[in-house]
Amino acid sequence: MAAKTVLPKRKPALTSGDLLVHFLLLTIGLVISMPIFVAMLTSFKIPTQVITFPPTLVPREWTTVNYIMAWQATPFGRYLLNSVVQSGLITLGQVIFSILAAYAFSVLQFPGRNALFYTVLGSLMVPFELVFIPNFQFISALGFSDTYAGLTLPFIASAFGVFMLRQFFLGVPVELHDAARIDGSGNWRYLWQILVPLSKGSIGAFAIFAFLNAWNQYLWPLIITKSVEMRTLQIGIRFFMTSQDRGADWGPVMAGSMIAMGPALVAFLLAQKQLVKGIALTGLKG
Amino acid sequence: MNQAVSTSISQPTPAQRAALARRRTLWRAIEGYLYLAPTLIGLAVFVFWPIVESFKLSLNRIAPFGNQQIFVGLGNYTRLLTSSDYWNSVRVTLLFVLGTVPTGIILSVLLAILLAYPLGKMASVHRTLIFVPVVISSAVAGVLFRWLYHPVVGYINYWLVSLGLFDSMGDAPNWLASTQWALFAVIVATTWRQLGFNVIIALAGVQNIDSSFYDAAKVDGANAWQRIRHVTLPLLSPTLFFLFIINVIYSFQAFGEIHILTAGGPGQATTTMVYSIFYDAFVGTPQRGIASAQAYMLALMVVFMSFVQFAGINRRVHYQ
Known part of the structure; x- marks a missing residue:
């Protein structure tokens, strides 16, 4: 009875136009994300269902057998480790070195600064x-x-990161630096104890970019790795598919694909806002 | 006494002051270069020096027997210009760009206009479903589409048959093995992976348009279509221009999907310039000279597009 006296918050009624837009977007959205959904569902199907015709979308019986098969057929654990090490090292290098260079380009004054900055920017144009x-x-x-050094060294510096972090550092008020200098802290301390903690958000966003890009690399790991043990997930999944292709054993291949895209999907779901903002602001994927 | 000490500290001779200033400038320069050193060394070794090295490679050819480098001058370039394989790769690349770029831009602008609509709580669901390909790698996209295109177990032909476009699975094309369809199939997969990125950029562009323009158009009695046609699209022109350039650059460089889906085949139906560079440099007997010459030709196109982009950004394409 009492509830009646409290007026419910009025929701604006959905017009038929609203419904149409929602319907359109949901349909298109499902079509776009469909390849990922069917791959995920298929990775949990029992082998016989993967090849039944007509194909059915939902697993009749949920199983992790494909993941176990994939894990045993190729050293997926090793691929995973390689990808983590490779992406981790590249991210670490790019973040630290970009912070240093961005600091020099935004706060420090020295001869040749602008020329060097344009040189760094120019490297973005080199295919x-x-x-x-x-x-x-x-x-x-x-x-x-065929080593981690070979996988990572060419990407240890990032012009994109320098550009992105410099933009952010330029937005930090100069007074902060002056105050720190009066307190007797030099450039090094100001950078790491004040500027970096202040820029956690931007640095984090750049780190996600750097990690995703490294994680998704294909051409370089393809040519620089020779042994099976040094392959990253992206290369491993490709070779795994080729070896399975004739037998049409797609269940384990889809399980492998899920492992290869898993971390990227999780990063996307957790940090979608920052990621989207970063892409929209810089117009680059990293 | 005190007086003397303080003056000697606060007022050094002009010569001392100049020396001090010089030392400070010198230290500032050194400090700046130290902060830059890792980035500059990295870029110098792995970007700038290879540009020169690549050009030197392109002027040489490996002798058929042994590892002897033979200087051939511009020989590799003239060989390319008279090679039908090379012109085929140029043709395939241009078709690939033509297939991916306009479709990608039109789709992403349409989706951005829909996503900019006030969607309430559902907004994040719609966005997630549409943005998600942005984090998919070219390798995973390649593997997923290789399976989806599969003539027997693939979903694509099954769906096309279910929709009534083909009578049976046997009538539907074997997409990746058909000279006629392989390039189209690769274009679809690549457009799909690029779409998330394109929609994000397009949506940011649409949301940047000041709502007062729409209000003014509404007052003037413009309907939804007229508002899109005469407000959104003209004001979106800088975004469209940016999307065009960046997509052309990405498409020129697409590799992963092609390598996994068709490996340049059947025949050379999907051998783009990048694929041809990779093939000549790393498959079979490496021919890094001719591969580097091709890389230079490709780079010229990509760098040209980058310059157009910088010039366009400086000149500003929009009227706002």
């Missing part, structure tokens, strides 16, 4: 196809092919 053959020869000559 990877132009440099990957000499890089391959150089890394091989150093004896780094």
